[in-house]
Amino acid sequence: MCINPRASILMTFLLSCVAAGNMAVAADPSPTDLSRINIGELSQVQSETLLFTAQAARARAKEDIVNGAKTTTSVPVQTTQNAYTTPAPASNSTTQLPVVKTVFRMNNALYATLLYGSGFEVDASVGNAELPGGFKVISVSLDSVVLGHDGRRYPNVTADTQACSSGAALGYESAVQHVAGFSAMSGAVRIEPDIEADPLARQVARPTAVVQPITIAMQSDVVGTVLTAEGNRWGDITSELRQLVALLAPAPEAEEAELLVSSQHMHDPYVMAFMDRLDRAGVPFQTISSTLSDIKSLYQNAGKAFAGSIDSTQRQQEVIRIIGAAHARRASDVHFIVGHEITYIKFREDGLLREYGQIQSAVGNELCSSLFNSMCDVKSEGYYQPELKQDARMARTFLDQLGLSGARVATRPLVEGPLMVLRLIYDDQEKQSVDDLGFLPEQNLLFKRLRSLPYGVIILTGPTGSGKSKSLQVQINLLAEECKGTKHILTVEDPPEYPMRANQSPLGSNESWGESITNSVRLDPDILMYGEIRDLESAQGALRGGMTGHLVLSTLHTNNAVAAIPRLIDMGADTSLVTDPTLIVGLINQSLLPTLCKKCRVPARSQISTLDPQLVERLEKMTVLDQVYLAGPGCSLCRDGVNGRAAVAEILLPTHRFMEEIRKNGPSAARQYWVKHMDGITKVAHTLIKINTGLIDPRMAEAVVGPLDFDSYMLDAEAPEAEVHAQ
Template sequence: MLRKEGQITKEQLDEAVALSKKAGTTLVRALTALDVIEPENIVSFASRQLNLPVISISELMINPETISLVQYDLAKQHMVFPVRVAAKVLTLAMADPTNTDAIEEVHNATQLSIKSVITTEKDIVEAYKKYYKISPEEYQSFFKKIGEESEETGVEIKEIDDIGSLVSEAAEDVEAGDEEEIKDELSADAAPIIKLVNGILTKAIKLKVSDIHIEPYEKSFRVRYRLDGALYVSLNLPLQIKNALVSRLKILASLNIAERRVPQDGRIKLRLGKKQAVDFRVSCLPTLFGESMVLRILDKSNLNVDLGKLGFSPENFAKFNKAIKNPFGLVLVTGPTGSGKTTTLYSAVNALNNVDNKILTAEDPVEFNFAGINQVLVRNEVGMTFAAALKAFLRQDPEIILVGEIRDAETAEIAIKAAMTGHLVFSTLHTNDCPSTVGRIIDIGIPGYMVSSALTMILSQRLMRRICAECKEADPAWDVERDRKKLIEMGFFEDDLKDLKIMKGKGCPACQGKGYKGRVAAYELMEVNESIKQAITAQLPEDQLRKVAMKEGMRTLRQDALSKVRAGITTLDEALKHTVHVKEALPQYLLTPDELTFENGDMIIKEGNTDTTFYQLIQGSLVIKKAGAVVAEISQPGEYFGEMSALMNKPRNATIISKGKSRVKAFPGDKLRETLENYPEIAYKVITSCLFRLNSADRKLAEMAKKLAALQVKPVAGA
C-alpha cells in the first residue's frame, strides 16, 4: 500500500522485505531501520488506510489491572500494549495493526474482544519501561540495529553460573513483600524469578540432561534433573516462590497461568547465545500441593542419528542394516518409555533419506524435524489419529512410512497391510522383548499368518549408563573366582569368565561425581527368517518362540548387556537393572516335538483307538467325524486337538481326517497333565481349543437333531 501511494519506491520495498526476512523482524521495523520512512508517517498512513485511530500511550493513565491482563512476554512478542477495558472489550495499542496473530493470541489469553488502535513502536517501548518496569538492558535492546539481532527464533537467554545467589535474591524479594501477596504468588515477571528460571534451563542444557522436574510438596519445593536416565536433586527452592516460578514457565510455554485445575501441555523455544536453539516439551500437572512440571529437552545438537554410533554389535548392525534396506516389510522397535526407540527410528529413516525415497512420518509429538522428510503431528482431538494418518499416507505414494506407535487393532492392521503391499514401515510397541511383541500384535487382533508375512525384524532395546572414561576402575565388589556361580546364574557363560574384569566409575569432576557419563544401548534383535515365520504362523508360546529365535542366532537383551559389561562399557549393576536373564523354560518334548505331514483324506486320529498323543495344527485344515458324520472343523493354526483321550484315559471318541494337505505337531499324551500344570500359556491354549471345539460340535449335533426331527413322519390320527 505504501508503494502504491508513492510513499516508497519498489527498490526500497524489496530491500526492506529482504532485510525483514533475514533478521526475522517486521516489515515496519525494516522500513524504519533503513530510514526509508519515518515511523510517524507509517502510523498516519496505516490509520487512514485501515480507518483506525492513532493514540499516544504516554498521554494516558493506564489502569494496573488492565496491564495485568497481558503478560509482558506476549506483549513484547507482538509489539502491543493493553490500553483500557470496557464492556468486555480490550483496546490494544499496536505497532502493526495488520498482525492478526497478535490479535488472536491476546484474545485467547484474555478471553476479551479486541479493539485495535495504532501507535509507534517507540511509544509502546516507553510504555513497557513505565508499566512493566523492564530493566535498562531490556529497554536498550529494543533500539539495537536490526543487524545486531540474532537470526534465531525464540526467547533468548544467557548462561548463568551462580544459581544459588538467584535463589537467595528471589527469597529476599519474597521476604520483603507483603505477607498476603506471599501467600498468593510472587510476580512471574519479577527479575529474580526470570533470572532463576533462565538459570535452571541453561544449567540443564549445559549438563545435557534429558528432563527437568519441577516438584511442589507440602513443605518443600525442588528441581530434579534426569541425567543419563537417572534422576537427582539439583535445587531445593523456597516454598513461597513456587507459584511465581511455575507461572513464569507457563508464560514461556504459552499456557494459561490462571488455569490450575487441569493438565496442560506446551512448548518452549529458547536461544542460548546466537547459535544454539533448544526446544522444551512442557507438561503441567495439578497435584495436591501445587502444579508439577516436567520439561523434556529437545536439543537437536545432542541428537545422534548415525547408525554406526548407536552401539550395535557387528552382527546386529549387519542384520539391522539389511532389514532397513528391504524395499518393503514391517520393522518394529520395542521397549519402555525412555529406552531410545525414537532415536533408533530417526537414525533408520535418516539413513534412507535421499531424493529417491518419499518418507512420511506420523508422530505424537514431533520431537525433531528433518529436511526431506514429511512429518505429521498426530492430534487425536481433531481426528488425526495414527490410523487416520496411515490411511492418508497410502494415497501419498510413499516408499517409507514411520508410525510413532501402534496402539490399536486398526493402526496395526493398516501398518501390516501397507508392509505387505510394497511399503517399508517402521513403528514402535511398548513390550518387554522381541518374542512378546509377536504375542502383543496377535492379541490386538491380527492373525498370525499376516504378522509372519509382514514382519521383517523386531528390535528390543534398553538404555544403560556408560562408565565415565575419566575415572574408570576395576570394581572391587566382584571377584570372578569367588562369585563364579553367581555370575553364571546372572547369564554369563563359562567362557565369558576368562579374563573378565568388571569395571565401575569412581566419580570425578567430568561426571559430576556419579561415575557415569552418557548412555549405551543393549539390543535384542530378532530377524524374521523362514523358521521364525513358521513359528509365528503356528502361534507358538512366547518361551518357545524365544527358543527358536535363539537357535536362529538371536542374542537376548541380557546377553547383549553382559557383552558390554565384559567390554568395560557399562557396569554389572546397570546390566542387571535394565535386563532379565531368561532361563531354559520349556522341556524338550515341548521345544522340539515331532512334525507330521498328512495328505487329503489321511486319518490322524481314529475313533475307538486307545493312543493318547495330542496335536497342534501348524498348517491346513482338518475335519472331525462322529459315527461317520462331520461335526466340526479345525482350521486355525496353533489350535490343539486330541487331548481328551489323554485327559479322560478313555479311547478316542471321534475321528479326525486331513482336509487337503496339512501339517501338525505331535506331543506325548503321558506329558499332557504335566504340561497343563506347569506351563499355563500352553494350558490356556489347549483348554480354549477344547472348549471351542466342543461348542462347535454341540451346535452341529443340535442342527442334525433338528433336521432328523423335521424328517420324521407324524403318526396318522386314530391309527
C-alpha cells in the same frame, strides 16, 4: 632458625598492622599475643590461616575508621566456629548478608549453612522460620542458595569447604548480591595475591575470615550468553580455541560461569592456558565436559541464544535457567514435584534421577503455570490446570534459545500437588550411525538388510526413555542417504522430536492416529515413519501401510522384541496379519545403559567385598571378572563415574518357522527358537558383551535389563560363554 616464606610475610604484615594502629593485640596472654607467638614454629597452613584473619581484622578496622568509629580488634587463632559454641550475632551484624558456607542433605531435604559476619552459623532449609537478621531461605540447590529479606531476593553462593568444588584454593571467597533487581557476580578474591596456595591447605576447611569482595558487574550478560563468542567479553580468543571451549554467563543465582570444554581436549595446553587466564582475572567458573558438536552449536546460536530472556517474565527466565542447567548436564528429563511446602526439582542424567534443588511450593506452581501457559504452543488444554493431566510442547522460540531440538511437557496431579515432567530432546549430530549408538557390528548388518527392503513393517520397541526415537532418526537419515533423494519419506509424530531428512508432520490437535495414518498414505510416500503405535486404529493403519507397498517404521512399548507380536494381538490386530513374516519384517528392542567414565572407573575385583554375593556369583559365571569395571567416584570428565549412555538391543528378522512357533507354542517357545536356531543375540547377551569390555557397571546393567543370568534360565539353555567383542 629457619622461617618459612609465609611466616616471614606474616611477621612483616602483623608488625605493619600494629605500627599503623589498625589492629591491637589482645591483652590476655594467648597465642594471639605477638609476644607469645614463635613465628618460626608455625606450619605453612597455620601461618597462612593467621595471616588471613589478621588481614580480615585490618579490613574491619579500616572500615570502622571510614565510618568514624575506630575500634580495637584482637586477632583470633580459632577461625572455625559453629552454631553450638558461638553466641548469636549482635543486632548490628545480623543486617549483613550472610555467606553460604556449604550445602548438605539431611532427612531428604537440602540445608544451607549460613555464616554471618561475626562467625555465627545457622543451618536452614526452605520453609524455615525467619532467620537472624530477618532473612528467609527461598530456594536451595546444589548450585545456589537464594535468600529473601524485606521482599527482596538475594542470590548467594555455595562454598563447599570440603570439596572446594569451585576450584578456589584456601584464601578465596566470593559472593553474589542482588540489589534492586540488578544482578552482579563477584570475582574470586585472593587476600594475599603474592602467596601461592599451599597444596596441603586445599585439604582443610576454608577460614571464616570476613572478606571484601570485588564486584564485577554482569548487567550486560544475559543468562547463557556465550562470553567467548566474537564481540563479547572474552571473544578475543583464537578461532582454534573457540572450537574447543565455550564460556557461558551464569544465572543470577549461580556462583560460577560454565566453561564447556571438549572432553577430548581437557588437557590441551591452550585450553589449560585459557583456564589459567580466567583464574588470574578472578572469574569463578566450573568446567563441564562437552562435545565438539555441542560447542559448535552454541556459537552458531550465539546471536540469538537467550536473546528474548531479558524481555520475558521473571518466571520465564527462571524456567530457562533451570532448563539451561539441565542442558549443561545433558539431562534427558526435568521433574517439578510440587508438594505442600516445597517443590523438588530433579534431573535425569545418564538415566539416573538426581535432585537439582528445592524451591517454595508457591514459586514451583508459578513456574509450572508460566511454562505451560506462555512457553508452549501446542497444548491439550488452553491453560494450565494442575488438577488435570495435561500434555504440551515447548514453543520453537524457547527451544532455539535453549539449543534444544524439542521439549515435551506432561503433567499429572499427585496427592500433595502436581507433577510436571519435561522431556528434553537434543539434536546430537555426533551420533548419526548405528555404531555410534552402541549397536554391535552384527546388529548393524541386520539394520542394513531391513533398510534394503521395499515394503513391510519394522517395529522398534522398548520402555520409555530407551532411545527409540533417536534410533528411528538415525535409520530415517540413513535411508535418505542411501536412496539419494529418490524416495519420498514422510513422518507423522506427536510431536516431531529429532530433525530428520524427511518431510516431518505433527499429529493434528483434533486428529487421531488412525486418521493421520490414513491421510499419510494418500500423499505418495515411499517410506512412512509413525511416531508410535498406541491403539488398534494406529496398529491397523501401520499394517495397512505395509500391505500397500510401503516401508513403515514405528515404535511400541514392550519388554523384548518377540513381545511385540502378542502386544499387537492384544490390541485387537488380526493374528494372521501380525504373524506374517512378509508383513512384519523386523522386530527390535532396546534399552539405554550408563557408560563408565574411563578415567575414574575402578576394577570390579578390587571392590569385590562391597558387592552383593549373588551378583559376584553371577559375574564369576557369566563374565571375565578381570575385565569388569565399576563406576568410580567421579572426576573432571564425568558425574558420579558415568559419562553418557549406550544402547543394548536385540534385533529379530522373523521367518516362517519363527512365526509358526508363535502361533502354535507362544512367544516363549518362539524366543527359544530364535536364540537356538537363528543365532539370536538377546539384550542380556549384548549387555554381557559390554560388561566384559569394561563399558558398563554390572550393577547398573541389572537395574535396567535384569539379572545377568536371565537368559540361562528363561530360555532353558546353556549360559552363553563370556566373550569380548571389539567395539
